Amino acid sequence: MAADAAPPSYPPEPADGRVELAPADDLAGSRYANGDLLPVPAAQRTWTTYNFAALWVGMAVNVPTWTLAAGLIALGMDWKQAVLTIALANVIVLLPMLLTGHAGPKYGIPFPVLARSSFGVVGANLPALLRGVVACAWFGIQTWIGGQAIYFLAGKIIGAGSWWVEAGSWGGYPWPQWLCFVLFWLIEVGIILFGMEGVKKLENWAAPLMLAGAAALLIWIADQAGGFGPLLDEPSQLGWGAEFWKVFFPALMGMIGFWSTLSLNIPDFTRFGAGQRAQIWGQSLGLPTTMAAFALMSVLVTSGSQAVYGKPIWEPAELAARMDSKLGVAFALFVILLATLTTNVAANLVSPAYDLSNLAPKAISFRTGSLIACAAGMLMFPWELIANPDIYIFVWLGTYGGLLGAVAGVLIADYWLVRRTVLDLPGLYRRDGAYWYTSGWNWRGVVAFGAGALLAVGGSHTDAGASGPYPEDGLIPFLKPLADYGWAVGLGTSLVLYALLMSGVRGKAVTAGPAGAAAPR
Secondary structure (H helix, E strand, C coil): CCCCCCCCCCCCCCCCCCCCCCCCCCCCCCCCCCCCCCCCCHHHCCECHHHHHHHHHHHHCCHHHHHHHHHHHHCCCCHHHHHHHHHHHHHHHHHHHHHHHCHHHHHCCCHHHHCHHHHCCCCCHHHHHHHHHHHHHHHHHHHHHHHHHHHHHHHHHHCCCCCCCCCCEECCEEHHHHHHHHHHHHHHHHHHCCCHHHHHHHHHHHHHHHHHHHHHHHHHHHHHHCCCCHHHHCCCCCCCCHHHHHHHHHHHHHHHHHHHHHHHHCHHHHCCECCHHHHHHHHHHHHHHHHHHHHHHHHHHHHHHHHHHCCCCCCHHHHHCCCCCHHHHHHHHHHHHHHHHHHHHHHHCHHHHHHHHHHCCCCCCHHHHHHHHHHHHHCCCHHHHCCCHHHHHHHHHHHHHHHHHHHHHHHHHHHHHHCCCCCCCHHHHCCCCCCCCECCECHHHHHHHHHHHHHHHCCCCCCCCCCCCCCCCCCCHHHHHHHHHHHHHHHHHHHHHHHHHHCCCCCCCCCCCCCCCCCCC
């Protein structure tokens, strides 16, 4: 069929809206398919509203989420401004999350397969690998945090003055902490080998336990402090004028960037959904509410720590280690470990597993991709990424948020505006099918992404007096004014440009539909 042809019209969808491969669609011989990338059969799409809500509680309750407010307060906000920024960011990022998540319950496909519709069967590896690299880095960050929690827990149990606590350092950290880093990594490797069903079970039973643990930490510090005062009474260093808005917008984009990763690969999870209602309600109840509540809880607990210890302690592991009861310490740090584990496995291993499998389906399975991601995350120096609030929020979160926003714009435009949610399901796995375009690449998707990414991050800069890798005038000076709005600029630019570029081919006729597409090669 013609390289630039749009997909044809298909027979009416099933009553429940869930599309499956027909018995005649034999894709076993396709080099672009394997058991992990093929659509989930409708009978196995069983995740309910609770499963998706629990997934988000499991992913949102973690140490980086806890310390997000700390980074914003360090930049001059008061607690109300910090919680407002985090809550608003998660309401905004929920919309693309729901839009891209729609394809999961309907077609049962993961993110890299969905991306084939807009980038081409081969070209989909571009956004998939970009998303995978970000996930690997996040995996390293969370693994470092989990290892740190184990180190604090063991030190508290063994006791002050022990060889564990007084051990020599290596690379700026005690060597037992490096040992705990490796131990936590091994635990995660063991869990991911059980596949997606293991992830589902982990999230289901862990979510309520983690919320209970966070509430217990709040009750304990309130009892110790006799109330919450110092931090809550601290006025904003920025006020609500021009100085606040200069920090607010780039911080908002950074907070959006925190979950912009999942706004791309959420089909990796929604493909197991029982229907659209389950994924819409589950995500809406689970994401913004948990993030806002957890940010508020972190502020309250940290305020109590300032009253008790004379300084704010934002790291929950460090705070829990100050408890007098070894049993209390063990429980608190177990919850921290569980929170880190559930987030890391779900948010940062599932995606690169599918992304790497998409790169070479016949050679890399879901489990093999997971192991590659585990190794890559160890080699990205995660302890450096979170050491500085300026680098963490503006460089790390802001930069990749802009890049992934550009990818999201292409996906949303293709699925909702160009395809109107109608995909040629077997064509996503076939050479010379509806999504083969030119040698497997859709140049329109690449151009739209490139333009959005350039405008989103081209003006990236480091503010005067702050530390960071970018020049003060920006990488491309005339784009500097756009840098504070990177995610929105990237998404909006790529969405509009892709829709315009595809308008010329939307109505073209094709020579083969689902039943007549070329045989797999």
